[in-house]
Amino acid sequence: MLEVDISGKVGALEFQAQFESEGGVTSLFGQSGAGKTTLTNMIAGLVKPDRGRIALDGTVLFDAAKGINLPVQRRCIGHVFQDARLFPHLSVKSNLTYARWAGGRSGSRDFNEVVELLGLSTLLGRKPETLSGGEKQRVAIGRALLSDPHLLIMDEPLASLDQARRNDILPYLDRLCVDAGIPILYVSHSIEEVARLSSTLVILSEGRTPAYGPVAEMLTRTDLGRATGRHEAGALVHGNVTDIDANWGLTFVDIGGAALQIPDLPAEAGDTVRLRIRARDVALAVEPPKGLSIRNAFQARITSISEESGPYAEILCALEDQTIRARITRASVADLELYTGKEVTVLVKSVAIDRRQRNLV
Amino acid sequence: MDFFNLQPDEWQALTLTLRVAAAALLVTLPLAILVAYILARYRFPGHGFVNALVHLPLVLPPVVTGYVLLLTFGRKGPVGVFLDNLFGISFAFNWTGAALAASVMSFPLIVRPIRLSFEAVDPKLEDAARSLGAHRFVGFLTVTLPLALPGILGGAILGFAKAMGEFGATITFVSNIPGETRTLALALYTATQTPSGDLAAFRLTLIAVVVAFAALIASELLARRLQTRLGGGNA
Numbered sequence: 001m002l003e004v005d006i007s008g009k010v011g012a013l014e015f016q017a018q019f020e021s022e023g024g025v026t027s028l029f030g031q032s033g034a035g036k037t038t039l040t041n042m043i044a045g046l047v048k049p050d051r052g053r054i055a056l057d058g059t060v061l062f063d064a065a066k067g068i069n070l071p072v073q074r075r076c077i078g079h080v081f082q083d084a085r086l087f088p089h090l091s092v093k094s095n096l097t098y099a100r101w102a103g104g105r106s107g108s109r110d111f112n113e114v115v116e117l118l119g120l121s122t123l124l125g126r127k128p129e130t131l132s133g134g135e136k137q138r139v140a141i142g143r144a145l146l147s148d149p150h151l152l153i154m155d156e157p158l159a160s161l162d163q164a165r166r167n168d169i170l171p172y173l174d175r176l177c178v179d180a181g182i183p184i185l186y187v188s189h190s191i192e193e194v195a196r197l198s199s200t201l202v203i204l205s206e207g208r209t210p211a212y213g214p215v216a217e218m219l220t221r222t223d224l225g226r227a228t229g230r231h232e233a234g235a236l237v238h239g240n241v242t243d244i245d246a247n248w249g250l251t252f253v254d255i256g257g258a259a260l261q262i263p264d265l266p267a268e269a270g271d272t273v274r275l276r277i278r279a280r281d282v283a284l285a286v287e288p289p290k291g292l293s294i295r296n297a298f299q300a301r302i303t304s305i306s307e308e309s310g311p312y313a314e315i316l317c318a319l320e321d322q323t324i325r326a327r328i329t330r331a332s333v334a335d336l337e338l339y340t341g342k343e344v345t346v347l348v349k350s351v352a353i354d355r356r357q358r359n360l361v
Numbered sequence: 362m363d364f365f366n367l368q369p370d371e372w373q374a375l376t377l378t379l380r381v382a383a384a385a386l387l388v389t390l391p392l393a394i395l396v397a398y399i400l401a402r403y404r405f406p407g408h409g410f411v412n413a414l415v416h417l418p419l420v421l422p423p424v425v426t427g428y429v430l431l432l433t434f435g436r437k438g439p440v441g442v443f444l445d446n447l448f449g450i451s452f453a454f455n456w457t458g459a460a461l462a463a464s465v466m467s468f469p470l471i472v473r474p475i476r477l478s479f480e481a482v483d484p485k486l487e488d489a490a491r492s493l494g495a496h497r498f499v500g501f502l503t504v505t506l507p508l509a510l511p512g513i514l515g516g517a518i519l520g521f522a523k524a525m526g527e528f529g530a531t532i533t534f535v536s537n538i539p540g541e542t543r544t545l546a547l548a549l550y551t552a553t554q555t556p557s558g559d560l561a562a563f564r565l566t567l568i569a570v571v572v573a574f575a576a577l578i579a580s581e582l583l584a585r586r587l588q589t590r591l592g593g594g595n596a
Contacts, residue, residue: 071491072491079489085489098490099494102490103495105494147492
């Protein structure tokens, strides 16, 4: 368990961060300049906060009041940097084993297992400069894992990669998040990555942490619009794959009270999946519409309507224990006479749930 | 054929020169690496002063440096007396004094390229090493130092060359004593001051050229090997 409660001034940024995470994958989400890297550097011990306390699994890493400030090398935190930071004079293999021959770490994690997990076996003899960006990041992740960390920090490992490379590395991250067996602090400004990988979400905005909690819950909080980004806002739902129609290329996912039809989902019947449905891809109707191409239509109850000063309104709809988020115009809210508690038909275009927004759990 | 055989005094001057330069380099190099690293990585009050102090022998007339050494490390100098009384070490008028003079004179030339190469190594790599459990010093030894090796080699060659050719500070500090402080440069000077010393001077010049050439070729080979080890291609 990671407990962070720190504050201080870093450059021009007044910093105040407070959150706890129970393990699993915790995402630290915020726009560029929100102070994400500063916060991870503080947790890692590379930057010293002015006040506060950081503890990991009961071990105090930093406590300003008690004068405790454990040096970086004794914090047992694996750090995957945005820019990989492989040692250019060492082979991939020597980079991977660095923590063992230079860091004095015991090496309880099996070398071959990590190499296999990250697909590194063909790279071992090469020098970092001959690797692609995605390969470098995979080596950096392996190197951090092999230092037997109690926490793995990944500071925007995909930020410096193009979309193709990202898609190459994401499956490795999926497996890592499930198989690593250690808590991961994943830093990102991409809501897509956050929704795909994490279980807990910490929002960071202008050096502050206005909210943290389970990721599905956080993504449906409309009061965090500015921090989570309006355009990409959306809800996360869980579902079970019930059937696959190979003829039409559709996968049927039961999300509790409603069956979604999703094209081309890489899953099998019985799998549990998580889907991110963007608010702007959801439409509402007061009565079941006819003659529509939209295949996903189901009844839900409005639980909240938040209207902003702009032309938009954010609507939350409850569907048994899950929440769908819709973004429509304020004019529609008025025309349809929507109110909290009203039963509506939720419409989601099947093709809106694209390949990058879903993930096996 | 006699022309190609070294005379005893020539041989003496050559071995003395190599000994002085090697001793100077051995003492100076670790200190230069330390000072270069501190100057490259840390900003502290007095940073500019230390930097100026290191470079002082480069801009002062060598005779001045030699005279200052004589005043401090000579028989009557405070440091000289102290070392003599306590450890029985004396730099006055022997080859260790020549090595000391060569050390001081070559120091700025060694520090400069090493400092530049330390500055070229990303300090973030040291953070990465520490995050993997390596103590600061271990990180320095395993990451920064190997990456700065070309610069260290360059500094060492420059320093060695300077130490071999050092003249002004040496003759001022420890005089020109055959077998003790008469290095190649001083022997050549002596020859030019002797009537009919032209041939001797010419022979000493040839020796200096040959030694310099050999050193340059050796360093070039070493640099090339380093390059293949540090940079490019599969290991």
